Amino acid sequence: QVQLVESGGGLVQAGGSLRLSCAASGRTFSRASMGWFRQAPGKEREFVAAISWSGGRPFYSDSVRGRFTISRDNAKNTVYLQMNILKPEDTAVYYCAARPLAIATPPKDHQFPDWGQGTQVTVAS
Numbered sequence: 001q002v003q004l005v006e007s008g009g010g011l012v013q014a015g016g017s018l019r020l021s022c023a024a025s026g027r028t029f030s031r032a033s034m035g036w037f038r039q040a041p042g043k044e045r046e047f048v049a050a051i052s053w054s055g056g057r058p059f060y061s062d063s064v065r066g067r068f069t070i071s072r073d074n075a076k077n078t079v080y081l082q083m084n085i086l087k088p089e090d091t092a093v094y095y096c097a098a099r100p101l102a103i104a105t106p107p108k109d110h111q112f113p114d115w116g117q118g119t120q121v122t123v124a125s
Helices: none
Strands: 002-007 010-013 017-028 033-039 044-053 068-073 078-083 092-099 119-124
Touching: 002 078, 002 092, 017 033, 017 092, 017 119, 033 068, 033 078, 044 068
Parallel strands: 010 119
Antiparallel strands: 002 017, 017 078, 033 044, 033 092, 068 078, 092 119
């Protein structure tokens, strides 16, 4: 099991930027594929971005591709989500998730057994 703690959320104006961090502990982080998901009020949780432990290109949802960047620092057991050109529709609770297997296609949330508690991102228009 991996314990995950997100940070970096907050209130930002449209067009602004935020960087989310997810600190991991427990199972070897370098062998964990990591994902970011989000859930807006009244909506289902949706995939945002993911990066496999095995390398390869990251995956992004169409709604964030070109604006968000996922990265990881295995030495710090941390995964990041750099969010630029934020829009009001990006407002949601953002969750970090981990899975002990590689990912080869944009993943579904049920493929991740470990989750953080979430961090709120609010984008004001």
